[in-house]
Amino acid sequence: RKEVEQDPGPFNVPEGATVAFNCTYSNSASQSFFWYRQDCRKEPKLLMSVYSSGNEDGRFTAQLNRASQYISLLIRDSKLSDSATYLCVVWDSGYALNFGKGTSLLVTP
């Protein structure tokens, strides 16, 4: 099974801070990339897809570096409501998505 690796954290940041997570993947043939958000005791929900050119959605920016095989997620102006676990997800043309174990973020007042 191909690996998706993430720093489990936790990342503790104050409100308003900028925080970045990285994720590495082992299969250079991977084709699709996502960040999912999972709140405590809830299901994972798609936060954003990650495109080769990078993409931004409000305070969230995702980048893909195929040469180094990593994906990043940048959160600007952190809110208390951003506290969650962020899952890095990769598709390498197999039958299912490959999930990292997640990075825990806690935003404090």
Next chain:
Amino acid sequence: NAGVTQTPKFQVLKTGQSMTLQCAQDMNHNSMYWYRQDPGMGLRLIYYSASEGTTDKGEVPNGYNVSRLNKREFSLRLESAAPSQTSVYFCASSPQGVYYGYTFGSGTRLTVV
């Protein structure tokens, strides 16, 4: 609301009991999946169904069986529950292939005592 519906949300079983977890989606998705999530282990694929009429094993299929009843419904059965099957179970669905990602159900918290 459109999405993936799982039942039950919570269940406590005694060792050796059987039960079926139900999952239904109303998004006309072709592919459906069952995962379990345990602390420190992340999401692990149990079984999947790439399309109606097909099912295949994932990473951790032992102790489970599945049925793709129709395009909407994909059930997971525990024939003889064991404490090691205590977990949170998520059903997910996707359009043809997984290029666009999954939609997850809200999960079933299962405890086997």
